[in-house]
Amino acid sequence: MSPQLDISQNKSLLWLMAVACGLCAGANYYCQPLIHSIQQYFSVTAAQASLTVTFAQVSYALGLLLIVPVGDIVNKTKFIPLLMFFAAVGLFICAFSTNLNMLWIGTIIVGMFSVAAQVLIPLAAIATRPDRTGQVVGFLMSGLLVGLLISTSMAGLLSNLFNWQLIYLLSGICMLILAALLMLKLPAVKTVKMSYLQIFHSMGQLIATERRLVYRSLLGGCAFAAMSILFSTIAVLLTSKPFELSDVMVGVVTLVGVFGALSTTFLGRIADRGHTKLLTWSGIVVLAISWIFLYFGGQYLVSYIIGFGVINLGLVLVHTSNQNIIFRLRPDAKGRVNSVYMTNYFIGGACGSALGVYGWHHGGWSMACMIGLMLVAAAAFFAALDLLHVRRQTESEQQISSN
Numbered sequence: 001m002s003p004q005l006d007i008s009q010n011k012s013l014l015w016l017m018a019v020a021c022g023l024c025a026g027a028n029y030y031c032q033p034l035i036h037s038i039q040q041y042f043s044v045t046a047a048q049a050s051l052t053v054t055f056a057q058v059s060y061a062l063g064l065l066l067i068v069p070v071g072d073i074v075n076k077t078k079f080i081p082l083l084m085f086f087a088a089v090g091l092f093i094c095a096f097s098t099n100l101n102m103l104w105i106g107t108i109i110v111g112m113f114s115v116a117a118q119v120l121i122p123l124a125a126i127a128t129r130p131d132r133t134g135q136v137v138g139f140l141m142s143g144l145l146v147g148l149l150i151s152t153s154m155a156g157l158l159s160n161l162f163n164w165q166l167i168y169l170l171s172g173i174c175m176l177i178l179a180a181l182l183m184l185k186l187p188a189v190k191t192v193k194m195s196y197l198q199i200f201h202s203m204g205q206l207i208a209t210e211r212r213l214v215y216r217s218l219l220g221g222c223a224f225a226a227m228s229i230l231f232s233t234i235a236v237l238l239t240s241k242p243f244e245l246s247d248v249m250v251g252v253v254t255l256v257g258v259f260g261a262l263s264t265t266f267l268g269r270i271a272d273r274g275h276t277k278l279l280t281w282s283g284i285v286v287l288a289i290s291w292i293f294l295y296f297g298g299q300y301l302v303s304y305i306i307g308f309g310v311i312n313l314g315l316v317l318v319h320t321s322n323q324n325i326i327f328r329l330r331p332d333a334k335g336r337v338n339s340v341y342m343t344n345y346f347i348g349g350a351c352g353s354a355l356g357v358y359g360w361h362h363g364g365w366s367m368a369c370m371i372g373l374m375l376v377a378a379a380a381f382f383a384a385l386d387l388l389h390v391r392r393q394t395e396s397e398q399q400i401s402s403n
Helices: 012-025 032-042 046-064 068-072 076-095 100-125 129-162 164-187 196-209 211-238 247-261 264-272 276-296 301-329 331-400
Strands: none
Touching: 012 068, 012 100, 012 129, 012 164, 032 046, 032 100, 032 129, 046 068, 046 100, 046 211, 046 301, 068 076, 068 100, 068 196, 068 331, 076 100, 076 164, 100 129, 100 331, 129 264, 129 301, 129 331, 164 276, 196 211, 196 331, 211 247, 211 276, 211 301, 211 331, 247 301, 264 276, 264 301, 276 301, 276 331, 301 331
């Protein structure tokens, strides 16, 4: 890699990329606190309005699988702004929707093309010195996670002050501005000569040959699933007795997760020094501890807030170590590696949300917490398999060198 491609010292570009990651990630979550307003505005049932969230999640997963890998074979400098342009189109469709079907179409477009953030992150990993990869990726992940956490709060606040469509309009305008700036500032990086169908064959080979990618993807998926239980239960828990919080206050509670998100740059530096195992197991322990606070959070709001902040920190610890590891596996296939990992990651999130609803309806908050702990245990299992694989690999290499 040529020296001019090291973007780790270009602070203005890194900030621009981090903001873009946050805006793209947040765009897919605006609808979550707006379901009641959407239901009333279009005079539809709660079930119909709730389908908007499902369309957002499914379309994002499809974008991760079908669009993100393309980043390895095209000019990312043009591809990323193009994705953001289409995401802005989707946001404007949502903002000016005259019926629910139109909102669904806009939501699907936003979900598919807001994966631009998942093309930006591999680009940053390619255009950064290897010893600073964790630091730079961590910084962008801070932007992504902060954007995700703030998005629901901003959507609820603007809905209460003005109307629910305003967040889509403002976000679409910001998306276009950022796309134009990124087109001017993003560095050019090498691409791989490969057809679209060959991409998926290559991804299959990665899954078959890169055992650590599989283990780390499953570990990340289980960790995000444990966190996602809160996404599907937070509103029903905190708006009912004994809390009875308003929608805006529920959004404010989630802001405590920002402190965990802001730690990713610091944690990335630790990962760059080779301490990924420490970060991984620390994250798993922190995730387990968080569920103790969250369990008592069923009765005490302070305990829930602490637990919500702690679980965000645990997820960041695991995710930072995972990305530091997977981006070093195949430097020539970072887009495809990220696609495999993030697709598993968000499949885990969707499963966690569904399990949270199941636990709530079949055993209340206690059952939801039990499922959360079981998912953390599953994450620990895959972390142990990854550790065992590394040890066997090291022993095999030592035997070969000694012979």
